[in-house]
Amino acid sequence: MITYLLKSGLLLAVFYAVYRLLLENEKMFRFNRVYLIGSLIFSLVIPLQLFSIASFFPSKIKTIQLDEIMIVSNQSILKEVSYNEIVYFFLGAIYVLIATILLIRFAINVSSFFLKMKKNSVQFIDNQKLVLMKESILPHSFWNAIFISKEDFANGKIPSELIAHEKAHLQQKHTLDILFVEVLQIVFWFNPMFVLFEKAIKLNHEFLADEAVNKQFDEVKSYQNLLLQFASNKQTVSLASTINYQITKKRLLMMTKEKSPFLMILKASCVVAVSVVLLIAFNSEAVAQSSDNLTTKKDNYINYIEASVKKPQFPGGIEKFYMFVGQNFKMPEEFSKQKIEGKLFIEFMVEKDGSLSEFKIVKDLGYGAGEEAIRILKLSPKWIPATENGQAVRVLYSLPITLQSEK
Template identity: 30%
Template sequence: MEALFIYLIKSSGLIVLFYLAYFLMLRKETFFNSNRWFLLAGLITSVLLPFVFITKIIWIEPTTTPINWSNVTMPNYTPEKTFEDYLPMLTTLTYGIGILLLLGKFAFDFYSLNAVLKGKSIQQQADFKFIDTKENVAPFSYFNTIVYNSALYTASELENILEHEKVHSEQNHTIDVLISRLFCIVFWFNPFIWLYKKAILQNLEFIADSEATKKISDKKAYQITLLKITTHENCVAITNHFYQSLIKKRIVMLNKNQSKKWNSWKYALMLPVLVAFVFLFQIKTIAQEKTNENVSKNVLDVVTTINKNFSDEELKKKAEFFKKEFNCDLVFSEIERNSSNEITGITVNYNGNLYGNGTYKQHSTNTIKDIYIKYEGGKINISDAKIDAKIKNDKRTASSDKTLSIDKEIFINGEKVSQNDMDKLDPNEIERMDVNKKNNQQEIRIVTKKFHKTITENDIYIDGEKADKNELLQLDQNTIDKMDINKKEKTIHITTKNRTYIQEKNMPVPPVPPTPPVMKFNAPVAPAFPKAPKVPKGDPVNGDKKAWKEFEKKMEDYDAKMKKLEPQMEAFDKQMAEFDKQMEPFNKEMEAFDEKMKIFDKQMEEYQSNLDKENK
């Protein structure tokens, strides 16, 4: 379940990034169709990108002296259960209950939709299915089905409504609605997904309004129809319906000047953000141990044994190994064998710039004794069974010095220890082991499971600054002056003797985005529209005729008030044009910022490449 929660957190983070990008840069632009695909791409990217990983392999040196784990006794105890142990189960249960409740609501909405459509007379026209219902519901579309109550509207109003719903149907906006609902079910705990859904539905209305007004001659009449429909309170869920609570925003967008095409560069700003997400969270580091044939040159002694049963091919491989690893020419010659193909005589010549020159011979009436070719202290030594005891003694001396390499340090949970301490460590208690090279010095850092759990559950502060667990693991405990652990606040405060600790060096600094301009006046505000009169129940023929007559008088007054607003609407359009003009310098600064982000992206690639080279 931990992997699932990590995935949900990463996806939720991407959803937040896409929503903020839309809200801050795109929501006021008239690129409605582009915004639609941007918002959908954001959802798709949010669920797929957490599965994409860049694998980085770090090769570590093998341990030449095996660790004897049998000396360690395993303690037999049962840890007490704490609230933290039950927290994952409670979190899973809460998340599952939320999904079940929302799935139930989703199913109920489908049932309500089916109740509205069931048993109704359908008129097929071209690719559309029209249902003229007698119920007092707001007009809506569901895929290619359009539902409306013709008795509530005049002929011109009905024409405006149908043109609007046809756009929803032709462009399959129902799919966007269903996708947003499903994301709300899965990510219900993320408050931004509900804002994201609202942005999708609102943008779909902008698209339908924009396309519908292209086919309608009277744009003002269309806006009045929008206001009239606001009196309907009955809307069917999981559908595209003509009524929206944000009618004012729709009218503002209808009257707004078209955005300039070069403003579309704003979509590209998400690319460096996504690249940064991958480099920060999607790099999987895999440590692999080199094979014996790739033993590092820093190892104290590499001993290769040649015995009487070696074939010519095996001798050839040994010569290739020494040439590759130590640039030493090793030549086997004067090879003699008996009837059993066992070696009875051999001559070994070696020649290397760093290791000197030499010749070793062994010839016998019987088979040869084992030959040891040893790399030690930067020199090649060849010996036979007569000094085998000396080689074994050298190994015991190296072990007693607790040294595996020419210069190696071992740390367990940040504390410097000896080779003997590492040999006594239970392998089942190891959470992580890192091998680093610094200036010809090899460093082994081991973290136990118990210590890893402690640093994971607490916030870490080193010399007053918050640090991550990697910085704590890199800290030498010999430099620690004081450590305070607060179990209640779950914090670890560390004070070092020199008040310094290891930090990342040469990391590129990202550019600072420009500050939005201070306007000479506030953003233009659309005029306050009068409230449309409420439509009487029923229809004009069979309903309350007196109420309908009063409604017609109120609508005349309403139309007169709307006509008086036309000069204010013209003034609003001029203010919007001035507002866009003042935003032009800021838009240019954003273009320069985008170029700096491209440079920063290249610097990050070089920085990551250098890190990879250092870790090899």
């Protein structure tokens, strides 16, 4: 899980940096919208490695090197492990508590819009749903409705440009983007990158709505002056698309900025290239420790040069395998008496049917330690076998085990 969070966080940071450097100042708002939402999906899905892509660079055939397992009989170390479990439980409880609070707040915010629709009068103008609020508010939109002040509407104080702006938000389904990011922030509340992405997405929404208004009325200067009149109003509505969201110099300048088709194509191409590189880098099977005894293809050993390779999987994941070995390993009595510490290395083959075979003690510590490790491996349930181009193949594993007897 920690590895997944680190990878997804790194991807989010890279994609956000690319957006700020290459895309934010370009009038390619629809492309930017797809890029920002796509970056979130890409960053969360790719680290799961639901499919694999072989490296384009030639490499030697590999043996999979597992992480080290430590088995101890020292009570002080066991107490330290127990303490770590308490810390993990405490951190997990904090995560659930904060996520629950955020979920409740999110539900309240969403339901408040539908309550407003029920409690206030509704009118339809040009097939657009308007909710006339009793209080004085800035025009804002959510889902399929525009919320405006009833008094201002009756007195003709709501310019048609503002209605067109909010209507553009609804027609382009901007609410879906905001809800999507809000849900991600609930799940990944500890990652500040989602806050930055939400700000970028909302500002890009404003660019899109401004563009729609200027195409309809073709009065850029007049529209800019209108926005400046509302700039002093600091009122905001959570989850809503509102005319007052970040009225900045950049937003006003973006309306009159000239498009450069060549530069837009160049930057879009760079973005695609970066995405492909990240896809390959984060979704290729990673293995270590080259081994000469895997060079023969006729025995159907796994060849990592070829595409569509999936590693073997222990039922429940590799962490379950480490737990299986640790919980079943019995420290040999003579080994404990000698108070030995050290690391032994075991090799084993995962066969095409998922069974384990060809157990080999590469480095032993004596006193039956290596034999005990092999005994545990022989008790292992069948693995999900590795596949190469859709065909089951054999894979050699190397497992280091550190043993520490009580002193």
